[in-house]
Amino acid sequence: DGGITQSPKYLFRKEGQNVTLSCEQNLNHDAMYWYRQDPGQGLRLIYYSQIVNDFQKGDIAEGYSVSREKKESFPLTVTSAQKNPTAFYLCASSPLVGRNSMNTEAFFGQGTRLTVV
Amino acid sequence: GQQVMQIPQYQHVQEGEDFTTYCNSSTTLSNIQWYKQRPGGHPVFLIQLVKSGEVKKQKRLTFQFGEAKKNSSLHITATQTTDVGTYFCAGRPSGSARQLTFGSGTQLTVLP
Numbered sequence: 001d002g003g004i005t006q007s008p009k010y011l012f013r014k015e016g017q018n019v020t021l022s023c024e025q026n027l028n029h030d031a032m033y034w035y036r037q038d039p040g041q042g043l044r045l046i047y048y049s050q051i052v053n054d055f056q057k058g059d060i061a062e063g064y065s066v067s068r069e070k071k072e073s074f075p076l077t078v079t080s081a082q083k084n085p086t087a088f089y090l091c092a093s094s095p096l097v098g099r100n101s102m103n104t105e106a107f108f109g110q111g112t113r114l115t116v117v
Numbered sequence: 118g119q120q121v122m123q124i125p126q127y128q129h130v131q132e133g134e135d136f137t138t139y140c141n142s143s144t145t146l147s148n149i150q151w152y153k154q155r156p157g158g159h160p161v162f163l164i165q166l167v168k169s170g171e172v173k174k175q176k177r178l179t180f181q182f183g184e185a186k187k188n189s190s191l192h193i194t195a196t197q198t199t200d201v202g203t204y205f206c207a208g209r210p211s212g213s214a215r216q217l218t219f220g221s222g223t224q225l226t227v228l229p
Contacts, residue, residue: 033217042123042205042221043160058216090159094217104209105150106217108159 003027006091006109013078013085013116021076021112023091030096032074033106036060037088046089049074050096078114085116121208123220131228136193138223140206147211149182149189154222155202163191186211196227 004025013019025032031050035043045058049068063082068074074093078085092106120143130136140149148167152160164173166182166189173180179192189206206220 035219040224043207043219045216045218048216056216059218092160092217104148104217105162105165106152106160106207108161111159 004091004093004107004109006089006112008112009110011112011114013114015116016080018080019078019085019114021078021089021091021114023074023076023109024072025074025093025107026072027093027107028071029093029107030071031094031104032068033092033094034058034064034066034074034076035090035092037090037111043090046076085114088113121206121218121220123206123223125223126221127224127226129226129228130196132198133195136196136200136225138191138204138206138225140189140191140208140220142187142208142210144187145211146186146208148209149186150207150217151180151189151191152205152207152219153202154205158202160205193225196225198227198229201225201227 007022033048034046037043044060046064047055047058047066049055052068052071055066055068063079065077089112091109094104094106122141124139150165151163154160164180169186170184171182177194181190203222203224205222207217
């Protein structure tokens with residue numbers, strides 16, 4: 001089955017600890033994204049990547065880091081510098097954006113709900 | 118940076134009533150997409166609009182892209198309880214089409 005997988009679904013961490021969220025896709029998509037969603041809120045872009053070994057900051061990158069060593073994988077690390085890390089984290093992937101007419105639908109993983117205590 | 122705003126934030130309707138959510142971008146968009154997120158779920162793609170003034174329909178859902186490619190709307194005719202969820206628009210800015218920015222979403226509740 002083709003898709004995008006996030007793990008774990010629920011994660012608990014103590015304050016001050018770094019934690020890494022996994023995101024893997026087998027859709028052969030070049031673009032991958034990380035979003036944060038707070039209760040009753042929209043999706044805010046943390047980081048995105050269009051190609052292996054390259055990524056760009058989104059709107060709320062402070063306190064987060066990413067890597068893109070493989071096309072299939074785009075892990076997100078929530079560092080201790082992130083002041084309010086408890087949230088629902090969503091990873092997505094899409095085909096490489098090229099011509100405007102190309103369908104660039106984003107596919108989302110099931111999400112990881114991170115709680116920092 | 119680019120901002121994408123949606124209104125209303127919440128909407129309660131009686132089953133059978135119509136519903137509309139509006140999306141406005143601070144910059145011109147290369148295309149706009151709409152997603153639906155069911156309670157407890159993840160966003161699922163509904164449709165993409167590319168051309169200025171484009172209108173697309175999916176059964177009871179009608180999507181429009183503004184002439185200036187800075188706004189869009191989603192209209193649901195005769196809502197059903199299965200329409201419950203949060204509807205997001207997402208835009209790719211012209212000239213920087215690689216970034217996908219989501220609106221704040223409209224949470225729809227349909228009362229039976």
